[in-house]
Amino acid sequence: MIRKPTLYLMCGLPGSGKTTLAKRLEQDAPALRLTPDEWMIPLYGEGIGEPDTIVRWNDAHDRVERIQWQIAERALQLGMNVVLDFGVWSREEREDFRTRAAGVGARSELILLDEPLDVLKTRVKARNSATGEAAYPISEAELERWHAVFQPPSRDELEPRE
Template sequence: MVGLPCSGKTTLARELEQRYSALRLTPDEWQVRLFGQDAADPRHNGRHGLIEALQWDIAERALALGTNVILDYGFWAREEREDFRARAKRLGASSEVHFLDVPAPELLRRLAQRNAQPGLSFHIAEEMMKPWIERFQKPGVDELQRRNQS
């Protein structure tokens, strides 16, 4: 799943999870359950990285068993997408990129809506989101049309 917060990644990931009998791994859900709304905590990013590493360990085993896996990570950078595509290929698994391209004004509208409804998503201040929009590397046509085959 590729996209910024509020782009609809987790909603689509849940649909794909059902359609493909897949294991969906969404780090934010684990983070909120384990640590609460800790986005302002300096330890947040480190914790998030540890959760993603643990989830990848689980994903590796599931892929080895022939189970479909959905990584609901965001994958903001092409380098990160390529790394995980290569990891899947080394395991003999195919990979697909599902990109949700949502314009910035709509992301900010959805963010305000999301922040008004507590749940398993992080509260994200608009001031945090704006630089993320600038840093995000949209996948190119080559990434979207390519599918790693096992």
């Protein structure tokens, strides 16, 4: 029996360990890993992460995610596993990606990385100060706002879907 390709959806806030685990899955599954933050500076330049460019950052990030989904969809159609390192903070967004995956004959798995807010703050602060890190610098206030709107998945969402 041929196994269907799998869409792995990384779910969690910044600093939860999504990209670290996504890199491991990329090797172990094996899978095509798509991480939007890694494309932002190469496509839009160093200044895209500055505080006065947040509107541009959000617009650019949305564009990158749309393009990455097109790539993911084609890879799934070709029988490849895919890791989407998008965060998927709402049930609606998670269901949308899972429905799209099913539409091309792929299974899906939602992988939750859930860390306490104090751990996220520590990790994001370290990431913000790391040289060569290609990620948007996140303030503590932003992280607190995002933590408040994050919708943790229900138990049923964590079940793989064939």
